Amino acid sequence: MQPPPDSARVARPRVAIVLFNLGGPDSPEAVRPFLTNLFTDPAILRMPGFVRQPLGRFVAWRRTKAASENYAILGGRSPLLPLTEEQGAALQGALGEDIEARCFIAMRYWHPFSEATARAVKEWGAEEVVLLPLYPQFSTTTTGSSITAWNEACARVGLSLPTRTLCCWHSDDGFAQATAAILRRSYEEARAQVPEGTKLRVLFSAHGLPETIVKQGDPYQWQVERTAEAIVEAWGLGGLDWQICYQSRVTPQKWLGPSTEEALHKAAEDKVAVLVHPLAFVSEHSETLVELDVEYRELAHKLGVPGYHRCPTQNSDPAFIAAMAALVHRVRDAGERRLCSFAGARQCPKVHSGCPHTGVKPPRAQSAKVPA
Numbered sequence: 313m314q315p316p317p318d319s320a321r322v323a324r325p326r327v328a329i330v331l332f333n334l335g336g337p338d339s340p341e342a343v344r345p346f347l348t349n350l351f352t353d354p355a356i357l358r359m360p361g362f363v364r365q366p367l368g369r370f371v372a373w374r375r376t377k378a379a380s381e382n383y384a385i386l387g388g389r390s391p392l393l394p395l396t397e398e399q400g401a402a403l404q405g406a407l408g409e410d411i412e413a414r415c416f417i418a419m420r421y422w423h424p425f426s427e428a429t430a431r432a433v434k435e436w437g438a439e440e441v442v443l444l445p446l447y448p449q450f451s452t453t454t455t456g457s458s459i460t461a462w463n464e465a466c467a468r469v470g471l472s473l474p475t476r477t478l479c480c481w482h483s484d485d486g487f488a489q490a491t492a493a494i495l496r497r498s499y500e501e502a503r504a505q506v507p508e509g510t511k512l513r514v515l516f517s518a519h520g521l522p523e524t525i526v527k528q529g530d531p532y533q534w535q536v537e538r539t540a541e542a543i544v545e546a547w548g549l550g551g552l553d554w555q556i557c558y559q560s561r562v563t564p565q566k567w568l569g570p571s572t573e574e575a576l577h578k579a580a581e582d583k584v585a586v587l588v589h590p591l592a593f594v595s596e597h598s599e600t601l602v603e604l605d606v607e608y609r610e611l612a613h614k615l616g617v618p619g620y621h622r623c624p625t626q627n628s629d630p631a632f633i634a635a636m637a638a639l640v641h642r643v644r645d646a647g648e649r650r651l652c653s654f655a656g657a658r659q660c661p662k663v664h665s666g667c668p669h670t671g672v673k674p675p676r677a678q679s680a681k682v683p684a
């Protein structure tokens with residue numbers, strides 16, 4: 313058969329998919345500058361620059377010892393970047409033939425930073441960009457901060473392309489189905505190990521957030537609650553005992569509750585075993601591999617909780633990656649600048665900061681730089 317004439321060939325658009333995540337230190341020496349980048353971000357420490365800069369450096373210095381001990385358990389570095397690279401490669405493969413897609417990674421507080429990524433996207437000759445935060449729930453501290461850093465980096469490198477943002481996908485059906493399947497497998501494994509007659513409770517453990525940030529209009533807590541409900545609904549197991557709790561408190565302010573510690577105390581009191589599901593993370597890192605697998609496990613043991621099990625994160629689970637690919641196609645087909653998860657009963661309430669629905673903007677972020 314004759315090949316179609318050039319004029320009949322459909323050009324495939326070059327689409328850069330930019331995966332956002334927080335980033336993590338790649339060596340023991342990187343722990344302190346990584347923490348400094350995090351604690352001097354105005355989206356995290358909400359005070360004027362002349363206070364934030366010295367205070368952020370001080371808090372980072374104070375946290376370095378504890379964080380270094382956690383990363384030492386993982387071989388001195390965070391596994392977040394290699395796992396995100398695997399997710400990017402899998403997603404690129406799952407996106408099909410209609411577009412020429414390439415996945416890029418922009419981390420917020422450690423390499424690769426937005427600026428290097430924006431340059432790489434420009435050099436590749438992208439014609440469109442899809443921003444895909446690897447946070448199911450929108451928070452001004454995570455997705456909001458990454459979007460601001462990305463926009464600032466694009467302005468610096470002169471990258472100006474049609475851009476769509478998957479600002480939140482907390483109760484997307486494909487994501488909920490994929491996650492429910494992982495949770496079901498984990499529940500069945502845990503059930504087989506729990507002694508006869510002992511009940512099993514699912515603890516949906518999400519990353520915590522200072523309460524003041526939620527009161528300022530951050531939709532994170534609302535979206536966390538929708539994610540838990542969507543997973544339970546997708547699973548469809550009647551009578552499941554489950555609860556939401558919040559982990560990883562790192563500042564003295566009041567954070568969202570109940571904390572994961574409090575939920576473990578309650579489980580000990582109720583004499584139920586627990587299966588902990590990391591609700592706000594889609595890849596393994598220090599807060600799953602150390603905080604959940606070592607610290608909370610030890611606490612549960614000490615408290616006499618009659619069984620402690622942990623559900624793995626999605627990482628490159630094929631059904632999860634397929635859900636992400638479907639989201640990318642959906643936001644492109646919808647032609648929207650931003651796509652939320654999604655219309656109907658689960659639509660974000662009016663306090664959805666950082667989204668076009670409200671105009672409430674996260675604080676201006678200052679791009680993370682490696683200190684000299």
Ligand SMILES: C=CC1=C(C)c2cc3[nH]c(cc4nc(cc5[nH]c(cc1n2)c(C)c5CCC(=O)O)C(CCC(=O)O)=C4C)c(C)c3C=C
Nearest residue numbers: 334335336379390392451453454519521562592597598599
């Ligand atoms: C005030 C401090 C912090 C807020 C608010 C916060 C929100 C937040 N973070 C994640 C996801 C991740 N956090 C990670 C590490 C991390 N986070 C904080 C502080 C806050 N996070 C610190 C100090 C650290 C460093 C580790 C430590 O010192 O314990 C990571 C990556 C960890 C890795 O191993 O690479 C992720 C991912 C979410 C989802 C969130 C709020 C919604």
Ligand SMILES: [Fe+2]
Nearest residue numbers: 334519560599
């Ligand atoms: Fe965090």
Ligand SMILES: [Fe+2]
Nearest residue numbers: 479480652667
């Ligand atoms: Fe949204």
